Amino acid sequence: MAVSKQRLVVTELREEDLPFLFELWHTSEVMRYADEFPRLRGWSKSDDLRTAWAKYQEKRSTLVKGYTQLILRLVGGMRIGESFFILLPEGYRFGKWEKPEDELCLMGDIKLKPEYWGQGLGTEGMQKVVEWLLGHTDCCLLVVPPHRKNPAAQRVYEKAGFELYRGMRSWRNHKVMELSRERYKRITVSARGRAS
Numbered sequence: 001m002a003v004s005k006q007r008l009v010v011t012e013l014r015e016e017d018l019p020f021l022f023e024l025w026h027t028s029e030v031m032r033y034a035d036e037f038p039r040l041r042g043w044s045k046s047d048d049l050r051t052a053w054a055k056y057q058e059k060r061s062t063l064v065k066g067y068t069q070l071i072l073r074l075v076g077g078m079r080i081g082e083s084f085f086i087l088l089p090e091g092y093r094f095g096k097w098e099k100p101e102d103e104l105c106l107m108g109d110i111k112l113k114p115e116y117w118g119q120g121l122g123t124e125g126m127q128k129v130v131e132w133l134l135g136h137t138d139c140c141l142l143v144v145p146p147h148r149k150n151p152a153a154q155r156v157y158e159k160a161g162f163e164l165y166r167g168m169r170s171w172r173n174h175k176v177m178e179l180s181r182e183r184y185k186r187i188t189v190s191a192r193g194r195a196s
Helices: 015-025 049-066 121-136 151-159 181-195
Strands: 008-012 067-074 079-087 105-112 141-144 177-180
Touching (some): 121 151, 121 181
Parallel strands (some): 105 141
Antiparallel strands (some): 141 177
């Protein structure tokens, strides 16, 4: 079986990445079904770059590994997307979905520049994000909220191992998908078995 060549790397946000991030958030095609999570993130595209970086540093120092802004790059270094995840507080609700009690849970998403859609880079990127999150945090559950009118995002999350939460159809036009650390381990072991 041929080994596929790695096309993407995931890195933590650096200050010099902010102009790219703000440009991505101001791209209407990217944001059509997405949110920049300003309430959870603690800063937004309406902030100037210096303020955004200061707010990011402040929140990062408080939440440490429970607050992660990642940049997706082609292996050559070109920035093509982002992923953001944050630790959910006890009692957090998203429609009928509620964070499991006493379980470390991160919620976030992934976004790519439109010219990179339809090439499998979203799937590869999300797989790398999941690997990064589970390798760098103690979280037990990852949650993503794809828009109900964006089946392409739902497929990307499914290919990365996420399963649809069946307790609600949607809330504010978003579904909920979950991936537990335990499920990820099972998927990884199963994939290794098929590869050998």
